[in-house]
Amino acid sequence: MDWKETMEKALQEAAWPSVQQLKSAIETLNLSVEKVAGAIANPGSLPYGRTSLYRTPETEAVLIHLPQGRETYIHDHGYSIGCAKVLEGTIANRIYRLDAYGYPVYAGETIIEPGSFYSSPKGQIHQLRNVGYGRAVSFHLYAPALSGGKNYYPYEQVLDFVI
Numbered sequence: 001m002d003w004k005e006t007m008e009k010a011l012q013e014a015a016w017p018s019v020q021q022l023k024s025a026i027e028t029l030n031l032s033v034e035k036v037a038g039a040i041a042n043p044g045s046l047p048y049g050r051t052s053l054y055r056t057p058e059t060e061a062v063l064i065h066l067p068q069g070r071e072t073y074i075h076d077h078g079y080s081i082g083c084a085k086v087l088e089g090t091i092a093n094r095i096y097r098l099d100a101y102g103y104p105v106y107a108g109e110t111i112i113e114p115g116s117f118y119s120s121p122k123g124q125i126h127q128l129r130n131v132g133y134g135r136a137v138s139f140h141l142y143a144p145a146l147s148g149g150k151n152y153y154p155y156e157q158v159l160d161f162v163i
C-alpha cells in the first residue's frame with residue numbers, strides 16, 4: 001500500500017476530519033524526508049517550494065520547502081483546517097491577529113523541531129519561517145482541500161507601495 005492509500009484509509013472514517021484526525025492520518029504515514037525527497041520543489045513564483053501531492057474535494061496534502069531564512073506570506077487557509085509535520089529543519093509558526101483595519105499584528109510564535117507537528121484551527125492567520133541553519137521541509141494536510149485562502153500584508157509593507 002503506498003502512502004496515498006494509507007492516508008485515504010486513515011481519513012475514510014471521518015467525513016469532516018478534526019485537526020486531531022489530520023494529525024493521526026499524518027502519523028500513520030511514517031513520513032521521512034527521504035520518502036518525499038523526489039517531490040521537494042525549489043522556489044519558483046513563490047519564495048518557497050510548494051508541491052501539491054494529493055488533492056480530493058475532502059483533503060489536500062502539500063509539501064513545503066523553505067530554504068534557509070525564507071518565510072511564507074502571512075495567510076489563512078480559507079475554509080480549511082490544517083495540520084503539518086516538520087520533516088527537516090526548524091520552523092517558527094508565527095501567529096497573527098487582525099487589527100481594527102484588517103492589518104495583521106504579530107501575536108506570538110512556536111518553534112517546531114523536526115518530527116514535531118503544529119495545527120491550524122479554522123480561521124487561523126499565520127506565517128511559517130525557516131529559523132534553522134539549513135533547509136526546512138514540512139508535510140501539510142488540509143481538510144477540505146484549500147480554497148479561498150488569503151494573504152495579508154503588514155501595514156508597513158502596504159505603506160511602502162503608497163509612498
Ligand SMILES: [Fe+2]
Binds near residue numbers: 126
Ligand atoms: Fe498555512
